[in-house]
Amino acid sequence: MSGGDEKSPKEKAESMDKIAREIFKEAYPKIADKIINTTKIKSGKCIDAGCGPGMLGISLGKKTSLFIDLLDISEDSGEICTKNLKSExxxxxxxxxxxxxxxxxFEDNYADLVVSRGSIFFWENLGKAFSEILRVLKPGGVAFIGGGFGSAKIEEDIVKKMAKEYPEWRKSEKKGKKTTIKRRLKIVKALLEEEIPYESICDESGFWIILRKKNEIII
Ligand code: SAM
Structure with a gap:
């Protein structure tokens, strides 16, 4: 994210926090609006999967009455996220x-909404992750998962600032663009292999996969 794998997990989490709060900060409220407009879910339980410092969950928390579980595999991100939740x-x-x-x-059928930004590209087993997301979603629940910066203007500003402050990121971003199609195809392939129905959004806000858990009809 911030260029260089030589950083310790703690340094990586701190770097993501700084970038999220200073450079990416306008992206999160915009993405939160996109999630609310797309899913129409504003109450109940939400999981922000791969939350990092927690900015997407925080934006959703400010705009809705959702109760949000911000989940991450990194303890260092957890400490930072908890600090950010307190200060907000x-x-x-x-x-x-x-x-x-x-x-x-989380128990089966726990969440009304699962969101995730910028984390899917690190998930080792996409099929397993999608099945798990569908397990924890309530019938009628929706998942909104992917990556992006919310709008073309926000992305343009972010790319400029990152190029100036983190030249290494700019290089990996250029390289990343070349592999964007491959990464998206990998996601779609996993969905097809698991026979999971999905919708996708590919617009100026980013690339997002929408999963809907069917309502079970109990007779
Ligand atoms: N969502 C945040 C954001 O947009 O600011 C953080 C994005 S950061 C690039 C990716 C995050 O995904 C990291 O905090 C990382 O620890 C987390 N992550 C990666 N693999 C994960 C997994 N299998 N389960 C949970 N979190 C994971």
């Missing part, structure tokens, strides 16, 4: 949960 006065409706998206510590 959101601890009554948001909490950090340590866990792997491929084996989430």
């Amino acid at each position: 006065n959101l601890t009554d409706k948001c909490r950090f949960v340590l866990g792997d998206v491929m084996q989430m510590p």
Whole structure:
């Protein structure tokens, strides 16, 4: 994210926090609006999977009455996320949960909404992660998962700032563009292999997969 694998996990989490709060900060409220407009879900339980410092969950927490579990596999991200939730006065409706998206510590049919930004590209087994997301979703629940910056203008500003402050990121971003299609195809392939029905959004806000858990008809 910030260029260089030589960083310790703690340094990586701190770097993501700084970038999220300073350079990516306009992206999260915009993505939160996109999620609300697309899913129409504003109450109930939400999981932000691979939350990092927690900015997407925090934006959703400010705009809705959702109770949000911010889940991440990194303890260092957890400490930072908890600190950010406290400074935003959101601890009554948001909490950090340590866990792997491929084996989430939630019961079946738990969440109304699962969101995730910028984490899917790190998931080792996409099929397992999608099945797990569908397991924890309530019937009628929706998942909104992918990556992006919310709008073309926000992305343009972010790319400019990152190029200036983190030249290494700019290089990996250019390289990343070349592999974007491959990464998206990998996601779609996993969905097809698992025979999971999905919708996708590919617009200026980013690339997002929408999963809907069917309502079970009980006779
Ligand atoms: N969603 C945040 C954001 O947009 O600011 C953070 C994005 S950061 C690029 C990716 C995050 O995904 C990291 O915090 C990482 O620890 C987390 N992550 C990666 N693999 C994961 C997994 N299998 N389960 C849970 N979190 C994971």
